[in-house]
Amino acid sequence: MGSGPVAILGGGPAGLTAAYQLAKREQPAVLFEADETVGGLARTVVRDGYRFDLGGHRFFTKSSEVEALWREVLGEELLTRPRLSRIRWRGRFIDYPLSVGDLVRKVGPAELARCAASYAAATLRPAPEAQSFEDWVTARFGRRLFELFFRSYTEKVWGVETSELRAEWAAQRIRELSLGRAVRAAVLRDGREVHSLIEEFLYPRLGPGQMWETMLAETVRRGGDVRLGSPVSALRHDGTLVTEVRAEAGAGAIEPGPVISSLPLGTVVELLDPPPPAAVVAAARGLRYRDFVTVALVVRGADLFPDNWVYVHDPEVRVGRIQNFRSWSPWMVPDDERTCVGLEYFCFEGDGTWSADDSALVDLAASELERIGLAPRHLVERGWVVRVPKAYPIYDVDYGERVSTIRAWLEGLENLQQVGRNGLHRYNNADHSMLTAMRAVDNACAGTRHDIWAVNAESVYHEETRAEEHPYRRAPETPATGRALTNG
């Protein structure tokens, strides 16, 4: 391996974590970030003093190392916030996490009885191993619950039919949920059965961007070389080592020692010079992503609705989720008489939603906010649009094989480690993205041989935990419930 500085590709949570840790260890490193700001998918956008996330970012983790790092960086600025969220379903707002009384009131006893019968039928009839999301959910919860609660939202989020989504996605996100547990938890309410991490979460006072901006400042203060506005344009290699990292926009080139890359797997393959074999390039081009557009609206009135966010299952509106940033942290909104809400539209880069004019999107968001009953249109004063490419790696039928093909070839480059979310094409949250970077730094500097691909590989992504495992939980103020029917 060369003796040059560590090259860090990308300045999202993973890349910044690597840069911050290396700066603390006084190891020379150069970070290349394409954007002018840090934070990647987890950044906070600021417009006219209003701060908003691309999609609200809760900070929760089961990793004590990651939590210690968050607290080290932000100290008292890391707030513990209460969670309130509901599901907009058939014109009604259902508490989420679920509570039985609320479900009976809003879904109705007759419908609940039909769901129970369909659930009983599914559990009595052993199903063959599920290949698709639809089969997986139907086998566990019954067809009726699948149709009522899972289909429309999942298809909004992923833009493909649930029969086309791999069962792994369901297994990763909702593996720990059984209907029995959810119902028991909703009934028990004393919280002893299952505590949901999501009743409270950590959140920086000024949004997630505050975490990344503070890490950036500390990295630079300790002498770290961070090059913003510097997209990596080529990775030269000799078949066993990356020998040069080259960036656009006059950011220069370096001959790296170790390379820690949080760039999407497909991007890395495209940047390799000379290119890898055709099969690897084809696998990289075949990886798919779900993209997304956030429309932030400034609305007159400080108390529009109490939720941090609302999941919108109703198929007659296109919005998937609505964030209320004043509820995340009052410091996100600079004006006591206004609220800032973020409407999330899941889409594909280049499709009608993605390509629509900003003004048309602001208009759509304002009218859907009114249609859902959250705020009349005349209270919306202005809005901004942010387009977010590659927000979600898609687990389609071929993704596993494609990732294996790419991974096997990249492993021949001894100084390259892929980290993060799209870097591993895995549905990692910020905590696991950061943990992969921490492990990669150890490998690069301390001679460890952590398998980065093993971090979060068991897909343990449950937001449930037993009470004693949850370090920042206070006594529940809202009913304790099970992990349920929608994704975060």
Ligand SMILES: Cc1cc2nc3c(=O)[nH]c(=O)nc-3n(C[C@H](O)[C@H](O)[C@H](O)COP(=O)(O)OP(=O)(O)OC[C@H]3O[C@@H](n4cnc5c(N)ncnc54)[C@H](O)[C@@H]3O)c2cc1C
């Ligand atoms: C809608 C949404 C909601 C989420 N909610 C949560 C949540 O509540 N809690 C949570 O913990 N996580 C959440 N996440 C996940 C979290 O955002 C990611 O885990 C995290 O941002 C991944 O960090 P990363 O550094 O791996 O990648 P990214 O954040 O994607 O950062 C990669 C960086 O690489 C840069 N880059 C790309 N190409 C180049 C290039 N050629 N040269 C240089 N730089 C380049 C990009 O500009 C970007 O800054 C959410 C994600 C989304 C999309």
